[in-house]
Amino acid sequence: MRVQVGDVKLFVDFDGAKLRPQGPWLDERPTVLVVHTGPGVDHLPYKNHLGPTLATVAQVLYVDLRGHGRSDPGAPGDWNVDTWTADLVALLELLDVERPVVVGAGWGAFTAIRLAALHPRLPSKLVLANPNARFVAARSVAAFDELGNAEAGEAAFNFFSDPTDQTLGPYLQLSFPFVMGAAAMDALVRPDWNFPLALEWSRGEMRTIDLRGDLGAITAPTFVVAGDCDPQYPRASIEEVVDGLNDVRVEWFPGARHSVWRDAPASLGLIRDFVAEL
Amino acid sequence: MKLQVGDVRLFFDVDGAKVVPTDEDVDERPTVVLLHPGPGADHSLYKDTIGPLLTRVAQVVYLDQRGDGRSDRSDSSRWTLDTWVEDLRGFLEALELERPVLLGSSVGALVALRFAARYPDVPSRLVLVSAVARQVHARSVAAFDRLGGPRAGEVAARYYAEPNDVTFAEYLRVCLPLYTRRGLDAEVVARMEMNPSATEHWDGVESRRVDLRDEVGAIRCPILLLAGEDDPAFALPGVEELAEHLPQKLLEFRRYPNAGHGVFRDAPEAMDEVVAFVRGAS
Numbered sequence: 001m002r003v004q005v006g007d008v009k010l011f012v013d014f015d016g017a018k019l020r021p022q023g024p025w026l027d028e029r030p031t032v033l034v035v036h037t038g039p040g041v042d043h044l045p046y047k048n049h050l051g052p053t054l055a056t057v058a059q060v061l062y063v064d065l066r067g068h069g070r071s072d073p074g075a076p077g078d079w080n081v082d083t084w085t086a087d088l089v090a091l092l093e094l095l096d097v098e099r100p101v102v103v104g105a106g107w108g109a110f111t112a113i114r115l116a117a118l119h120p121r122l123p124s125k126l127v128l129a130n131p132n133a134r135f136v137a138a139r140s141v142a143a144f145d146e147l148g149n150a151e152a153g154e155a156a157f158n159f160f161s162d163p164t165d166q167t168l169g170p171y172l173q174l175s176f177p178f179v180m181g182a183a184a185m186d187a188l189v190r191p192d193w194n195f196p197l198a199l200e201w202s203r204g205e206m207r208t209i210d211l212r213g214d215l216g217a218i219t220a221p222t223f224v225v226a227g228d229c230d231p232q233y234p235r236a237s238i239e240e241v242v243d244g245l246n247d248v249r250v251e252w253f254p255g256a257r258h259s260v261w262r263d264a265p266a267s268l269g270l271i272r273d274f275v276a277e278l
Numbered sequence: 279m280k281l282q283v284g285d286v287r288l289f290f291d292v293d294g295a296k297v298v299p300t301d302e303d304v305d306e307r308p309t310v311v312l313l314h315p316g317p318g319a320d321h322s323l324y325k326d327t328i329g330p331l332l333t334r335v336a337q338v339v340y341l342d343q344r345g346d347g348r349s350d351r352s353d354s355s356r357w358t359l360d361t362w363v364e365d366l367r368g369f370l371e372a373l374e375l376e377r378p379v380l381l382g383s384s385v386g387a388l389v390a391l392r393f394a395a396r397y398p399d400v401p402s403r404l405v406l407v408s409a410v411a412r413q414v415h416a417r418s419v420a421a422f423d424r425l426g427g428p429r430a431g432e433v434a435a436r437y438y439a440e441p442n443d444v445t446f447a448e449y450l451r452v453c454l455p456l457y458t459r460r461g462l463d464a465e466v467v468a469r470m471e472m473n474p475s476a477t478e479h480w481d482g483v484e485s486r487r488v489d490l491r492d493e494v495g496a497i498r499c500p501i502l503l504l505a506g507e508d509d510p511a512f513a514l515p516g517v518e519e520l521a522e523h524l525p526q527k528l529l530e531f532r533r534y535p536n537a538g539h540g541v542f543r544d545a546p547e548a549m550d551e552v553v554a555f556v557r558g559a560s
Contacts, residue, residue: 017325044304
């Protein structure tokens with residue numbers, strides 16, 4: 001399905017019904033909005049693990065953010081966290097989805113955090129996987145050095161210093177495998193990756209975004225699942241998010257990289273239980 | 279979820295993904311829009327029958343029609359087949375649901391039929407369960423007579439002659455249990471948000487204006503028509519009449535002996551037939 005939200009059509013997909021027969025009643029399940037990682041990739045990888053797990057207890061609502069996957073590209077000037085946030089708020093309003101659980105994974109956590117801070121009463125709960133409030137290049141380069149190797153650190157340094165077609169290639173080849181691992185990369189990196197958007201965002205908002213001031217405004221109970229081996233979203237920056245949140249529980253998964261649920265499937269059951277509990 | 283379509287907000291639910299990742303690529307599945315019987319009933323009737331089975335091969339969209347279930351009631355002047363058809367069109371357009379399979383039971387099937395006749399390029403397939411081109415009350419009364427005895431026939435005749443809260447209450451008590459051969463499951467009835475006024479309006483007013491015999495020849499997609507031979511509400515002669523008017527080359531007609539208006543409940547094997555038919559749409 002695609003629905004008109006402002007000047008773009010957004011692709012949405014689902015897993016699991018909202019109302020389910022239970023004896024003489026229709027039992028109403030929560031809706032879980034999944035905000036995908038990125039920039040430039042779509043919602044599809046979540047259908048391999050997180051989505052089906054959550055569908056046992058909730059209705060899962062997947063969306064491709066503006067500029068991603070099957071949604072309209074929109075204008076490059078609108079490829080920013082504030083627009084993605086406004087799109088999601090409008091989408092939920094349009095579909096009359098009330099008080100969803102919002103899941104923000106990796107890069108998607110920027111938008112999930114902004115949404116929960118601007119509209120504290122909108123999400124009933126928040127789930128964040130390897131969230132960062134800002135991008136600290138020096139931390140990430142150091143993490144690529146430490147968790148990867150010198151080549152990975154250098155390619156990351158070159159890309160972060162000057163994101164171009166020329167530096168993106170070596171970054172994907174040498175650095176990115178330490179973010180995802182080969183199998184996960186296959187799921188994530190598809191021909192329809194929006195490289196121009198990834199470059200545009202890396203050149204622009206990535207350098208300026210700082211949501212540390214947003215965290216205190218969030219009131220939704222928050223569950224952070226964290227991998228300590230994601231060089232793109234390093235441990236110190238995840239801790240920064242956890243420290244800034246009011247009502248937070250964090251679960252660290254030693255050895256897990258960017259896709260926490262892939263590297264640590266035990267995280268899936270914990271998220272499911274967090275979504276299901278009243 | 280609810281979606282604004284024209285002057286009403288329509289409730290819908292979705293189960294199953296449209297786009298499914300595979301090892302190599304992605305699979306795009308058909309979307310099936312389920313149009314519930316009624317009027318006055320709601321989408322929940324599909325939630326424990328065909329809906330869950332279809333999610334194996336398709337994305338399933340449950341829709342409560344205007345006046346029914348969790349959708350806006352609107353008012354009785356808008357409880358017409360034309361309005362439901364145009365609501366469906368607006369709904370499909372708003373969600374960019376292209377070439378859906380439309381599955382309708384009873385009056386939901388009449389919505390699907392008129393929609394497919396009016397917009398023949400839109401549906402990819404039609405599944406019609408317990409469908410007729412027009413309601414001939416004498417046929418229904420005769421069938422109630424046969425299945426439930428003379429009292430059932432009399433109660434049905436009284437209701438059809440003058441649908442109101444009194445005759446409808448009697449009809450629900452005496453005739454509704456005859457809709458399925460297996461007997462009515464009280465929990466299934468309890469799960470519905472019923473609107474008796476919508477049912478009475480259909481039987482008293484709108485159904486008398488509806489005759490699809492001359493329009494259904496315009497349908498251009500494959501059709502699966504399922505009928506229970508012991509359906510008292512939309513009795514078999516009416517289904518056969520509809521079948522004669524449908525494009526013969528596009529039609530698969532299956533009759534289930536010892537099955538009533540609720541074909542899926544009385545003849546669960548009919549659901550396998552539907553799943554196979556929908557799978558063919560992808």
